[in-house]
Amino acid sequence: MARVAAVLRALAQAHRRQQSDIASIIGNNFFLVAALLLQEAGTFIYLLIGVVLLFPLSTDPLRKIPASRLSLWPLTDHDRRVLRLASPWVNPVSWLVVGAAVWAARGKVSLGLWGAFAGLFVLTFVLSDLPISPGRTIWLHVPPFPGRWNQLIRKNLREILSTLDFYCALLLSLSALAWRLFGVALPDEAFFALTILIVLALSSYSQCLFGLDGPGGMARYRLLPLRGWEILLAKDIALLAAVIPLTLPLSPLTGIAAALIALSAGHQPSVENFRPQHRWRFSTGAGVVTGLLHAAAMAMAGSAVYFKGAWILIPCVGAWLGSVWYYGRVFERSPDL
Amino acid sequence: MISCRNLTRRFGNFTAVDSLNLEVGEGAICAFLGPNGAGKSTTVKMLTGLLPPTSGSVEVCGLDVIHHALDVKRIIGVLPEDLGLFDDLTVEEHLLLTGSVYGIPKAETRTRVAQLLHALSLDHGRNTFASACSHGMRKKTAFAMALLPNPRVLFLDEPFEAIDPVTSKIMRDLLAAVARRGVTVFLTSHILSVVEQIASQVVMIRKGKIVWDSPPSELPQSLEQHYFDLVETPVVEELSWLGSPRS
Numbered sequence: 001m002a003r004v005a006a007v008l009r010a011l012a013q014a015h016r017r018q019q020s021d022i023a024s025i026i027g028n029n030f031f032l033v034a035a036l037l038l039q040e041a042g043t044f045i046y047l048l049i050g051v052v053l054l055f056p057l058s059t060d061p062l063r064k065i066p067a068s069r070l071s072l073w074p075l076t077d078h079d080r081r082v083l084r085l086a087s088p089w090v091n092p093v094s095w096l097v098v099g100a101a102v103w104a105a106r107g108k109v110s111l112g113l114w115g116a117f118a119g120l121f122v123l124t125f126v127l128s129d130l131p132i133s134p135g136r137t138i139w140l141h142v143p144p145f146p147g148r149w150n151q152l153i154r155k156n157l158r159e160i161l162s163t164l165d166f167y168c169a170l171l172l173s174l175s176a177l178a179w180r181l182f183g184v185a186l187p188d189e190a191f192f193a194l195t196i197l198i199v200l201a202l203s204s205y206s207q208c209l210f211g212l213d214g215p216g217g218m219a220r221y222r223l224l225p226l227r228g229w230e231i232l233l234a235k236d237i238a239l240l241a242a243v244i245p246l247t248l249p250l251s252p253l254t255g256i257a258a259a260l261i262a263l264s265a266g267h268q269p270s271v272e273n274f275r276p277q278h279r280w281r282f283s284t285g286a287g288v289v290t291g292l293l294h295a296a297a298m299a300m301a302g303s304a305v306y307f308k309g310a311w312i313l314i315p316c317v318g319a320w321l322g323s324v325w326y327y328g329r330v331f332e333r334s335p336d337l
Numbered sequence: 338m339i340s341c342r343n344l345t346r347r348f349g350n351f352t353a354v355d356s357l358n359l360e361v362g363e364g365a366i367c368a369f370l371g372p373n374g375a376g377k378s379t380t381v382k383m384l385t386g387l388l389p390p391t392s393g394s395v396e397v398c399g400l401d402v403i404h405h406a407l408d409v410k411r412i413i414g415v416l417p418e419d420l421g422l423f424d425d426l427t428v429e430e431h432l433l434l435t436g437s438v439y440g441i442p443k444a445e446t447r448t449r450v451a452q453l454l455h456a457l458s459l460d461h462g463r464n465t466f467a468s469a470c471s472h473g474m475r476k477k478t479a480f481a482m483a484l485l486p487n488p489r490v491l492f493l494d495e496p497f498e499a500i501d502p503v504t505s506k507i508m509r510d511l512l513a514a515v516a517r518r519g520v521t522v523f524l525t526s527h528i529l530s531v532v533e534q535i536a537s538q539v540v541m542i543r544k545g546k547i548v549w550d551s552p553p554s555e556l557p558q559s560l561e562q563h564y565f566d567l568v569e570t571p572v573v574e575e576l577s578w579l580g581s582p583r584s
Contacts, residue, residue: 140427140464151426151434158425213423220421222387224438225410332406 004079004086007065012090014064022053024277027284030168030201032291045197049282051120052167054093056280058124062087088125097121145241149234156238159212160205162279169201169246177249192306195250196299199243199258203294204283206259206266209235211277211284218274229328232271236263236324253310258302260313260320265294267327271334338363338490338521339384344393346379353379355545356393361538366512366522368536370529372569376545377525378418381494384523385415397490411439414483416493420475421482424468428459428478431467432485439486446485453481456507472499480508484515491515493524497531509535533560543568 025031034045062070062084075083088094097118104114139161145153160166176194179186186194209232210218221231240259247255269275269286277283285291304312339361346354354376361367371377382388384395386402386409395402400409415421422431429450436446454460457477467475476499483491491512497505512522513535526532532539533553541549541564548567556563565571 137464139425139466148437148440150437151430154430155423155425155434162425212425216419216421217423219387219417219419220423223385223410223415223417223421225407226438227407 001079001082003073003075004082007073007075007083008086008090011061011064011087015061015090018064022057022281024284025049025053025282027204027287027291028165028282029204029207029285029291029295030165030197031282032285032288033200033295036288036292037295048168048171052164052171053282054117054120055124056164057091057093058121059128060088060125061090063128093121145237149230149237152231152234153238153241156235157241160202160238160242162212163205163277164280164282165202165205166242168282169198169242172198172201173246173249180249191250192254192303195247195252195254195306196258196302198246198250199255199262199298199302200295202239202243202246202259203262203266203298204285204291206239206262207269207285207290207294208275208277208283209266209270211275212279214276227328228331229324231331232267232324232328235270236320239263251306253313254302254306257305257313257316258298260316261297261301262294264316264319264323265290265297267323271327271331338365338398339367339523340396341380341384342394344380344383344395345391346376346383346388347391352545354383354390357542357545357547359540359547359550361521361523363521364516364519365537366516366524366535367538367540368532369523369525369540369542370527370532370564370568371525371542375542375568377542378494380542381415381418381492381523381525385413385417385492386410387417412489414486414488414491416476416479416483416491416496418494420479422467422475422479424466427464427466428470428474429454429463431478431482435482435485441486449485453485456511457481458504473501473504476500477504484511488520490521490523493522495525495527497526497528505531529561529564541568 030045031049034049038045100109100114100117103109104111139158142154142157142161144150172194176198210221213221224231239262240256243255243259244252269290273286275284275286285294301312301316305316339359341357341359344354344357344359345352357376357380369377369380379388383390384397384402386406389403397409398412400412402409426434432450432453433446436443436450441449454463457480459474459477459481462470462474465474467478470478476496480493480496483493493512496508500508509531512524516522516537536553539549539551539553539556539560540547549563553560558566
């Protein structure tokens with residue numbers, strides 16, 4: 001049992017470290033706006049964040065140990081069975097599911113809500129444990145883009161697809177699409193507000209554009225014969241390629257204007273304040289004040305396009321191009337980035 | 338083709354590379370040898386523009402690496418220490434990216450990519466994401482990226498480590514072939530037997546200073562012995578807990 005206890009201790013430590021990454025949500029624009037501006041009215045956003053967050057939190061903790069290492073350790077069959085049964089309990093979400101079951105039995109939580117929560121948890125746990133290849137092969141089908149930055153844009157789009165921000169935006173977009181398909185009458189302002197929320201969900205990524213490239217990727221950027229503005233442009237096109245289809249059920253021009261402003265404001269922290277990010281987590285923005293200013297600027301640009309006309313896009317494009325050019329030069333001149 | 342004058346790099350109080358002077362000619366294969374932490378990778382980073390020197394200058398093909406960074410990048414191929422790969426691109430996509438960024442026509446890029454994938458036995462893993470590749474595959478991908486634009490100077494940081502013997506031989510032959518066509522190769526390595534076979538210039542570095550620079554023919558003894566004498570003498574520690582040897 002001493003061997004199993006040692007493995008469980010190591011597992012719990014690894015799991016705790018991984019879950020500390022969840023704190024990244026505190027610096028996320030979407031969460032900040034919900035917590036500081038919407039407060040109680042942001043229940044829908046909290047629910048959305050909770051659902052998206054449940055997936056990475058529900059994976060089997062035993063996966064932390066490489067299969068080859070686990071099979072090499074001198075553990076008996078009995079040790080392995082104990083490890084299999086005990087390891088899920090190093091994950092606090094397992095205890096939360098049990099606690100919620102008690103509340104459901106006492107009628108404090110509806111049985112349906114508990115069932116959905118527990119079902120999602122168990123489904124993710126089981127799926128994460130299946131011996132299938134990590135489903136990244138589907139990302140091979142990210143469409144090509146014309147021009148010399150094709151592969152860079154595809155890479156950047158795949159990075160966006162590996163953040164939880166994208167899936168929050170996707171759920172919002174799908175909800176909007178469902179409302180429209182089923183003929184739910186939305187007030188005119190709802191189109192604007194939902195569009196801004198979708199872009200807001202993606203906007204933290206614009207403040208840490210290089211966070212998922214890693215040291216190897218940053219070294220490669222330095223070696224490629226590309227100007228700084230080209231590297232930033234490839235990043236920005238990928239974000240716009242995510243924003244446009246997601247805002248199609250609502251107001252794409254409003255979405256583009258908000259995204260351009262998000263990118264214009266996001267270049268500075270991305271280039272001058274490099275912060276590594278984690279996959280399957282929310283992107284961390286550049287701070288509370290920056291995040292709120294960012295959100296306000298996006299909302300202003302989006303509302304101007306939505307309520308005044310598409311011509312407002314012209315100054316948005318101008319500001320964005322200026323930012324790409326200027327911070328492209330800054331990127332080139334900061335060799336220790 | 339490569340010229341350094343008084344090249345120095347300090348990190349705080351620590352001097353990683355100290356007043357390095359070096360000349361490497363056209364078509365030479367220069368092996369840059371030294372123990373871990375001697376300053377090899379720091380030197381390669383400065384030669385390729387990845388790291389600015391604290392003082393001194395570097396020229397590649399007559400171009401100052403700091404002031405003509407973009408022009409230098411267009412004529413060099415680099416296999417960096419950390420390989421410089423993107424987790425979200427496959428092996429083949431890395432090579433296609435290199436072709437398009439260096440302005441090589443699409444059809445020509447396809448031909449070169451197919452040949453390199455085949456030559457380096459990367460065919461089967463062409464659609465594998467770099468994050469899922471073995472270290473050897475990642476190294477071969479980075480090597481292929483360095484070679485694909487047909488550069489005038491190749492900088493390779495430990496190209497043969499973690500590579501299987503057959504691919505290592507293919508890589509050696511490729512390097513010899515490009516050198517015969519006038520490409521300058523600057524490589525670091527710990528595998529002295531390989532270095533002995535291909536290098537036309539041997540440079541040894543110890544604690545940031547060059548301690549030897551000559552063609553291999555001018556070495557007074559075997560490369561390994563000379564390395565041990567000049568750079569680092571191996572000391573074998575007795576590990577008492579291994580028990581006494583069997584008779």
